[in-house]
Amino acid sequence: MALKNYMSQLIVVICSCLLATASSLNFSFPAVFNFGDSNSDTGGLAAGVAFPVGPPNGQTYFHEPSGRFCDGRVVIDFLKDYFKQGLYMLDVGQNDLDGAFNSKTEDQVMAFIPTILSQFEAGIQRLYNEGARNFWIHNTGPLGCIARIIATFGTDSSKLDQVGCVRSHNSAANNFNLRLHDLCTNFQDQFPDVNVTYVDIFSVKLDLIANYSQYVVVL
Ligand SMILES: *[C@@H]1O[C@H](CO)[C@@H](O)[C@H](O)[C@H]1NC(C)=O
Ligand SMILES: *[C@@H]1O[C@H](CO)[C@@H](O)[C@H](O)[C@H]1NC(C)=O
Ligand SMILES: *[C@@H]1O[C@H](CO)[C@@H](O)[C@H](O)[C@H]1NC(C)=O
Numbered sequence: 001m002a003l004k005n006y007m008s009q010l011i012v013v014i015c016s017c018l019l020a021t022a023s024s025l026n027f028s029f030p031a032v033f034n035f036g037d038s039n040s041d042t043g044g045l046a047a048g049v050a051f052p053v054g055p056p057n058g059q060t061y062f063h064e065p066s067g068r069f070c071d072g073r074v075v076i077d078f079l080k081d082y083f084k085q086g087l088y089m090l091d092v093g094q095n096d097l098d099g100a101f102n103s104k105t106e107d108q109v110m111a112f113i114p115t116i117l118s119q120f121e122a123g124i125q126r127l128y129n130e131g132a133r134n135f136w137i138h139n140t141g142p143l144g145c146i147a148r149i150i151a152t153f154g155t156d157s158s159k160l161d162q163v164g165c166v167r168s169h170n171s172a173a174n175n176f177n178l179r180l181h182d183l184c185t186n187f188q189d190q191f192p193d194v195n196v197t198y199v200d201i202f203s204v205k206l207d208l209i210a211n212y213s214q215y216v217v218v219l
Pocket of ligand 1: 028
């Protein structure tokens with residue numbers, strides 16, 4: 001019992017010192033990369049391998065388990081302000097659509113797109129809840145122009161468009177991008193303190209492929 005009391009007092013002292021140090025630091029590092037155990041993990045283990053971190057963890061500060069092995073916050077949480085200043089770059093869609101075409105028809109892939117994007121929306125919402133404010137979001141490129149896709153799905157030339165890319169895959173990418181653009185607009189409207197930059201990777205890559213001759217450098 002005595003030992004238990006001593007240990008808990010020691011932990012309180014260590015925590016107080018850590019917090020005092022964190023708040024008096026002139027903390028000008030633009031980012032924090034934390035490698036540590038449950039004393040500093042803000043949710044990596046729970047998010048990465050679905051490790052169950054149930055109640056009473058989180059009950060005092062977050063009012064629910066938050067992936068931290070702690071009733072309140074951990075050290076990293078006190079450096080959190082800096083998450084706001086970071087740029088969160090997201091590049092999505094290609095592997096989801098590519099994988100879906102292996103087992104689904106074009107219509108089924110199209111019907112699946114809202115499901116992919118609802119997962120993405122939940123993800124950026126979660127980043128926002130953790131403090132992220134600056135988002136740089138790439139749309140998906142012209143999947144149907146990838147050589148592997150043309151070799152697999154484009155052996156029948158009627159499946160190809162005028163550029164020589166697989167029409168179904170590029171239609172799906174276009175459909176995905178229209179919806180992603182709407183999602184970005186809605187996210188920006190919903191949260192005025194956010195900066196969302198939607199980057200049209202599709203057009204840049206398609207231009208490179210369709211107009212490659214304009215970009216050839218003659219040595
Ligand atoms: C913190 O450090 C930065 C960069 O070294 C400096 O520009 C800034 O004035 C410092 N702020 C305070 C409050 O000391
Ligand atoms: C959004 O970006 C603009 C221009 O870079 C900047 O002036 C503004 O402060 C940013 N807003 C937020 C919420 O970060
Ligand atoms: C190819 O270049 C032409 C002329 O610059 C442009 O109008 C067209 O949109 C480009 N094609 C693609 C697919 O970007």
